[in-house]
Amino acid sequence: MSGTLYLVPTPIGNLGDVSRRCAETLAAADFIAAEDTRVSLKLLNHLEIKKPLVSYHEHNKKESGPRIVERLLAGESCALVTDAGCPAISDPGEDLVRLCAEAGVPVCAIPGPCAAITALSVSALATGRFTFEGFLPAQKKDRRARLERLKTEERTMIFYEAPHRLRETLDELCAAFGSDRPISLCRELTKLHEEVLRLRLGEAVARYAENEPRGEYVLVVAGAAQKTEAVSLEQAVAMVRELTEDGTRTKDAVRQVAEETGVSKNALYAAVVDAN
Ligand code: SAM
Numbered sequence: 381m382s383g384t385l386y387l388v389p390t391p392i393g394n395l396g397d398v399s400r401r402c403a404e405t406l407a408a409a410d411f412i413a414a415e416d417t418r419v420s421l422k423l424l425n426h427l428e429i430k431k432p433l434v435s436y437h438e439h440n441k442k443e444s445g446p447r448i449v450e451r452l453l454a455g456e457s458c459a460l461v462t463d464a465g466c467p468a469i470s471d472p473g474e475d476l477v478r479l480c481a482e483a484g485v486p487v488c489a490i491p492g493p494c495a496a497i498t499a500l501s502v503s504a505l506a507t508g509r510f511t512f513e514g515f516l517p518a519q520k521k522d523r524r525a526r527l528e529r530l531k532t533e534e535r536t537m538i539f540y541e542a543p544h545r546l547r548e549t550l551d552e553l554c555a556a557f558g559s560d561r562p563i564s565l566c567r568e569l570t571k572l573h574e575e576v577l578r579l580r581l582g583e584a585v586a587r588y589a590e591n592e593p594r595g596e597y598v599l600v601v602a603g604a605a606q607k608t609e610a611v612s613l614e615q616a617v618a619m620v621r622e623l624t625e626d627g628t629r630t631k632d633a634v635r636q637v638a639e640e641t642g643v644s645k646n647a648l649y650a651a652v653v654d655a656n
Pocket of ligand 1: 496539567571
């Protein structure tokens with residue numbers, strides 16, 4: 381019978397956040413797969429746990445993953461830990477879980493610290509509906525395309541970001557969502573210099589133009605304002621007419637009104653042409 385892969389969340393800054401169940405699971409596993417064995421050794425020393433460690437990270441996952449699955453299939457149990465937080469969320473744990481699922485190896489997730497959820501809960505933004513975006517793509521073109529698609533996202537959005545990219549990302553968020561959009565910058569959560577800044581995107585850009593970003597950040601951004609009032613096709617046609625009378629080109633006016641009202645662009649265009 382095969383062993384189990386345990387996903388063991390580790391503290392995102394405060395060692396006191398390691399749960400009893402996590403410690404017991406680490407102590408009971410046959411071996412531990414760690415993103416950076418040096419980082420995990422510190423935690424294991426703190427917990428006074430001695431276990432064989434194997435390395436599993438972004439740059440060796442293709443070779444290391446199948447070796448871990450082989451050991452699991454042979455009956456050993458493995459605890460997966462990453463540098464901080466919940467394994468498989470924006471880290472290579474995701475691939476190991478998929479490999480195990482494909483091989484029929486049981487996977488057991490233990491709840492615990494997760495930077496995204498910790499930030500969302502303290503953000504003071506709407507938490508009822510949210511979307512986790514993780515890290516934006518590294519390529520500028522791909523990042524812009526992703527943000528373009530998120531322009532109309534009404535749910536609260538959660539982003540991970542490294543300090544050296546923070547300024548650029550804030551500029552891009554501001555360009556995509558507008559300077560008025562609320563953002564909570566959650567920095568160094570659970571650590572000594574924990575800080576939550578609840579600002580508008582424009583204010584955040586100005587603040588970090590003057591201050592060097594330091595530490596780890598989760599950015600929680602309010603969703604686009606909901607289009608509450610349902611606008612009829614006739615009302616939308618009237619709005620287009622008003623814009624065209626002011627000199628806007630029909631095509632541009634139709635696009636703008638469709639975006640603002642949620643009325644279908646094609647239906648609106650056809651109705652405007654019909655009305656002329
Ligand atoms: N799997 C982890 C989780 O979800 O908790 C996150 C791993 S991801 C590689 C690392 C990112 O998480 C950092 O770049 C940062 O955006 C965020 N993060 C981790 N610890 C943090 C902390 N203490 N405060 C703020 N953000 C943190």
